[in-house]
Amino acid sequence: MRHLITTLGLLGLSTASGGLAQIIGVPLPFMLGPLAVSALVATVLPHRLPVGYGFPKHLRLAFIAIIGLMIGAQVTPALFTEAHDFIYSFAALTVFVALAHGMGYAIFRRLGGYDPVTAFYASTPGGLYESIALGEAAGADMTRLMLQQFLRVIVVVTAVPIGLSLWLGAPVGSSAGMTLARADVPWSDLPVIAIAGLAGLGLGHLLRLPAGQLTGPMALAAVLSLTGVIGLDIPQWLVNMAQMVLGTALGMRFTGLNPAMILRGAGLSVVSVAMMLALGGGFAFVLHRITAEPVDVLLISFAPGGVTEMALVALSLNANPAFVTLHHIYRILLTVLGLGLITRLRERRL
Structure with missing residues (x-):
C-alpha cells in the first residue's frame, strides 16, 4: 500500500511540475518537469521513500506502448518515398556510432579516470540495457556504468529540445503548441487503444524486437495504418500522461546514489553528450x-x-517521428552488434 501511495504522490508532483513547466515555456514540459522533480526527490529525499521502492515497470511499459502506437500511426506510404535517402543517412549513422563510441571512451578513460572496461561500456551511444548487461559480465564498475548510461539519456532528452529552442529563437515542441495527438478522441476509442497496446507489447516480446516495448506497438500500428484496417488516434491528454510517467521513471533512476558521484558523472556526461551532439550535428x-x-x-x-x-x-x-525512430533502431542495432562482437573477441583473447 505504501508503494502505491508513493507512486500516486510522485505522479501528482509530476502533474503539477509538468503544468508549471508548460506555463513557463520549457520545451517538452510534460517530460522535463516531472524528470526534474522526481530526480530531486530521489537524490534529496530518498529517506522518504519506502524501503525497496522502485517506480512500477508495468506502468512505464504501458505508456511506452502508447507512444509506440502513436508513432506507428504516422507511418504512411509517403514515408517510403524517402527510402532512397536512407542509404545516405544509415551509412552516416554507421560512421557516427564508431566515432562517437571511440571519442566517448577517450573522455571516460582520460578525463574521468575510469578503468578500460567501465569506460568502454559507459561510452556506448545506444543500447542502454545491453551495455549494462554486457558490462556487468565483463566486470565493469556497475554503479558508474549505470549512472553514465542513464545520464546519457537524460542529458540528451534535456539538451536537444532546449538547444533547438535557443537555436530557433522560440520555444519548440508542446510548449509551442506542436502535437500529433488529437484533443477530440472519444472515450469509446480507449478500449481499442488498450487492446492494440497490449497486442503490440506481445508482438515485440514474441519477435524479440529491439526496444520491443516501443517497436512492437509501433509495428502493429504501422501495419494497421498502411492497410487502412483501422486508424489509431491517441488523445492529447494520454500523450501528456505518457510523458509524465516516463519523465518520472527516468528521474527515479537516481534513487540511493551519492550526490557527489552524480555531479561528477553529470559533468562527464555533459562533455560526452556535447561531443556526440556536435558530431551528429555535423x-x-x-x-x-x-x-x-x-x-x-x-x-x-x-x-x-x-x-x-x-x-x-x-x-x-x-x-x-517514424523517420527518427527508424534511425534510432538502426543506431541501437549497430551498437549492440558491435558490443557483442567486441565482447566475444575480448573473451577469446582472455
Whole structure:
C-alpha cells in the first residue's frame, strides 16, 4: 500500500511540475518537469521513500506502448518515398556510432579516470540495457556504468529540445503548441487503444524486437495504418500522461546514489553528450544538403538518447517521428552488434 501511495504522490508532483513547466515555456514540459522533480526527490529525499521502492515497470511499459502506437500511426506510404535517402543517412549513422563510441571512451578513460572496461561500456551511444548487461559480465564498475548510461539519456532528452529552442529563437515542441495527438478522441476509442497496446507489447516480446516495448506497438500500428484496417488516434491528454510517467521513471533512476558521484558523472556526461551532439550535428548539416531532410529531424535522428525518449522529442517537435525512430533502431542495432562482437573477441583473447 505504501508503494502505491508513493507512486500516486510522485505522479501528482509530476502533474503539477509538468503544468508549471508548460506555463513557463520549457520545451517538452510534460517530460522535463516531472524528470526534474522526481530526480530531486530521489537524490534529496530518498529517506522518504519506502524501503525497496522502485517506480512500477508495468506502468512505464504501458505508456511506452502508447507512444509506440502513436508513432506507428504516422507511418504512411509517403514515408517510403524517402527510402532512397536512407542509404545516405544509415551509412552516416554507421560512421557516427564508431566515432562517437571511440571519442566517448577517450573522455571516460582520460578525463574521468575510469578503468578500460567501465569506460568502454559507459561510452556506448545506444543500447542502454545491453551495455549494462554486457558490462556487468565483463566486470565493469556497475554503479558508474549505470549512472553514465542513464545520464546519457537524460542529458540528451534535456539538451536537444532546449538547444533547438535557443537555436530557433522560440520555444519548440508542446510548449509551442506542436502535437500529433488529437484533443477530440472519444472515450469509446480507449478500449481499442488498450487492446492494440497490449497486442503490440506481445508482438515485440514474441519477435524479440529491439526496444520491443516501443517497436512492437509501433509495428502493429504501422501495419494497421498502411492497410487502412483501422486508424489509431491517441488523445492529447494520454500523450501528456505518457510523458509524465516516463519523465518520472527516468528521474527515479537516481534513487540511493551519492550526490557527489552524480555531479561528477553529470559533468562527464555533459562533455560526452556535447561531443556526440556536435558530431551528429555535423552529419545532419551534410545530410541536409544531400537529402533535403530538415536539419532538426536529422539531428534528432543522430542524438544518442533512448528510442522512446527521442521518439517523444520528435513527436513534440512534429519532426517525422517514424523517420527518427527508424534511425534510432538502426543506431541501437549497430551498437549492440558491435558490443557483442567486441565482447566475444575480448573473451577469446582472455
